Amino acid sequence: MNAEPVAKRPGGRSARVQAAVHQALTELAGERDVNQLTIPAVAERAGVNPTTIYRRWGTLQALLAEVADLRGTDVPPPSSGDLRTDLEAYAVRTLADLTRPGGIAFFRAEVSSDIDERRNGLRECLRRATAGLDTVLEASRGRGETPPSPERLLDRIVAPLHFRVVFSVPGTDETYARGLVADLFSGSRHQAVELR
Structure with missing residues (x-):
């Protein structure tokens, strides 16, 4: 039976x-x-x-990475009609995402070499970062403008924000984030921060 x-x-x-x-x-x-x-x-x-x-x-790293994947990135607001304003909003959102409770722990886990072979977390982080930028750049091109390349924006806005948050550099706030965009438009660079 x-x-x-x-x-x-x-x-x-x-x-x-x-x-x-x-x-x-x-x-x-x-x-x-x-x-x-x-x-x-x-x-x-x-x-x-x-x-x-x-x-x-x-491992804890694998769990952190999975939660980081699911947290994703907020959908950017509609374009303001001004590239500089949109990039400032993007920079401030990026900083807020990194500095929200647990933000940097999730970021570190996502790009950890311990799990990156299985998940390719570095590529996923870059994809999310450029997806947000792509939205801003598409709106700019739709207005007939010639915006900076995604690579330039990663170098001048995204990378400095991540570096400063990861290493807890003082003064990494909304003013700094907006200043990165101002520097991009003026062609200048922020002065180096003296680490004590």
């Missing part, structure tokens, strides 16, 4: 566990330094056994 097939759960537990773990990690990343994040702490906050996280994600 054949046993009756076991009914599958209607999608539920795995998705609930994933959502609880993601939420717990996001909350803890906003409350603690990245060096204080551990899988047992995430498991406790999520109400799951640490082995569940180890089995599914393997």
Whole structure:
């Protein structure tokens, strides 16, 4: 006599566990330094056994990277009709994304060499950064303008913001972000910051 097939759960537990773990990690990343994040702490906050996280994600870096992927980037607002204004808004949004609770921890995990071979996090980060820029540049070209290249904007706006946030350089705020755009339009460069 054949046993009756076991009914599958209607999608539920795995998705609930994933959502609880993601939420717990996001909350803890906003409350603690990245060096204080551990899988047992995430498991406790999520109400799951640490082995569940180890089995599914393997490492904290892999879990951080997955959550970073899902966080994505906010959809840029409609064009203001002015390239400089749009680039300033882009720079401020980029800075806000990096400095929001846990932002830099997620960024570091996403580009970590430990997991990059499987996920190509560097390429994904670059794709997201240029997707936001592409929206701004397309609007500018649609107005008949000749905007700077994406590479120039990455070099003059995106890279300095990431560098300064990663290394906690003082003075990296909205004024600095807007200043990068002003420098781009004036052709000058920010003075080097003296690190003490």
